[in-house]
Amino acid sequence: NAGVTQTPKFQVLKTGQSMTLQCAQDMNHEYMSWYRQDPGMGLRLIHYSVGAGITDQGEVPNGYNVSRSTTEDFPLRLLSAAPSQTSVYFCASSYDRALEPQHFGDGTRLSIL
């Protein structure tokens, strides 16, 4: 049982480049979410999804896009990378909603030069 799988684990980008962070879960969870973690700050919600075809913005959505075409996958797209997006990104899922126990991926460490 793989749980929540994030790829890649590390990535270095140049300012202006685009990329997609992948997140997949094999637990048939409806709720999936993306967070960023910065030094001295708590995890902050970027986008979330309550099921296939449904996404919504979190606390810090600017510069990021998401889609949810299947229950399993919830990719996060950086449209034009900026140094302020240097962070560690976590994907999480739960059975139904934020009130359920959350399962986290191992994180993606992203550096924007």
Add this chain to the structure above:
Amino acid sequence: KNEVEQSPQNLTAQEGEFITINCSYSVGISALHWLQQHPGGGIVSLFMLSSGKKKHGRLIATINIQEKHSSLHITASHPRDSAVYICAVPQGAQKLVFGQGTRLTINP
């Protein structure tokens, strides 16, 4: 927005000590999460509780909904308990707001 404050931000203790980490929040909630982030970065869910107390091994979580406060206790602490402990509270049913975390270091 539900503001979440954890204390202390950093805690260093000797092996065997009883540890308490506190979490306070500003808006009434129905449940609260405690999470653990190991030095390698992975995050695991420890507890989700809505009232009273929950226990798992040497970890005990308590919550007082009326006082908007929760505590995480570790009995007989061990160096392998060294990690960042994070509390999170819901904002509505679809979003979580996280505290900044408490960095715990247990020295042998």
